[in-house]
Amino acid sequence: MNSSPKVPMPTLERLATYLRYLIDLDASHVETISSTDVERQTGINAAQFRKDLSYFGEFGKPGVGYNVSELQARIARILKIDQMQPVIVVGAGNLGSALIGYPGLQEHKFHIAAAFDRDPAKIGRLQNDLVVLDESSLGEVNAKIGARIAILCVPANAAQHVANDAIAAGVRVILNFAPIILKVPERVVVRNVSFLQELAVLSYHLSSEAPAT
């Protein structure tokens, strides 16, 4: 099923960008686009766009361009967001709650199937139509749900432990918000989102600019 052996990570990230852009175009009833249109509107080089797509086959018509809704459907299929995916969230603090209620999850075919926490004060509480479950029941619960995607919104000191549990429960990819480098088996894919790291990089860029008033 996986005809492309080595797709660069930046290509995958851009694919998600294209998809978002195509959804907007589709909503605006645009039917056809060219790679040059994409460059104008997203800033991503036209050759880059064509190259990115080329990892997965042929998508356009020379002299014409790309059919928006067809391209959208095909990229969605490549990213496996053409059918609903169950996702579990561990850590129901502020961030966890925000993610559970994040707008757009549904459209992207992600379904938060369960939320866990270890804090007795949070367990049992309702969070966006979801009862927060005891973290220790993660394995048991996921045996039913079968989620292969987990989102970790726990503190750094709990993250490794929770990751281990999630992996044991069948999770194969992890979106990690905890500021720690997780040690996981090679088959498991982890992506880290670090709010403070992003701010730090931005902070660096304050220096090179012209002095403020």
Add this chain to the structure above:
Amino acid sequence: MNSSPKVPMPTLERLATYLRYLIDLDASHVETISSTDVERQTGINAAQFRKDLSYFGEFGKPGVGYNVSELQARIARILKIDQMQPVIVVGAGNLGSALIGYPGLQEHKFHIAAAFDRDPAKIGRLQNDLVVLDESSLGEVNAKIGARIAILCVPANAAQHVANDAIAAGVRVILNFAPIILKVPERVVVRNVSFLQELAVLSYHLSSEAPAT
């Protein structure tokens, strides 16, 4: 003040990772590390680590290694997180609230100086010791605060407008959580954090794995 003309973005991102790791080491009273230690514990190649530092000067002693607390202090200074920085947050929804109360902001020397929203129901409410202000007062308020960092947690359709206002108010770097590509003057630096994009990339990786049970 900016002796290094062209530091690669990946280097800056890793710098923030090193810093976090060094803070941990310091807390564990480790005094000295070698680049090989860094590789073992973070997975980042030892040569990469040394190369990254080399953009900013000399930090270690041949045959000995790096002094943890000194290195920590110097990286913090490079990233300008050695002194408190005011930050404004626009959009006080779930995500905005989560970020305002995010643990670690203080340690990283970021201070959320004001939060804004355009929803009358949110304006005036208390959010982590902060009164949510009317978005339309952003310019006026930031004239006093002088924040050069803004975090955007508004919906996609409001993001460009808010970004324009923030830039007009003196903001020079933006952390954008809205799923949209902002058009900004060249001098302004934007970093995008896209939760759904991260999930999409992870979702892709589910295919290449061994079949589930």
Add this chain to the structure above:
DNA sequence: TAGATTGTTAATCGATTAACAATC
């Protein structure tokens, strides 16, 4: 057909890694 735009190959660019002389 002529004009436009694709998919792909080749050229360029930049980042990572290995190797090693310098040095503590």
Add this chain to the structure above:
DNA sequence: TAGATTGTTAATCGATTAACAATC
């Protein structure tokens, strides 16, 4: 001094971009 580890140069690797024949 001998052993360890740095900072940096050179080699490798991979990603981006330009160019163009194929084709609608």
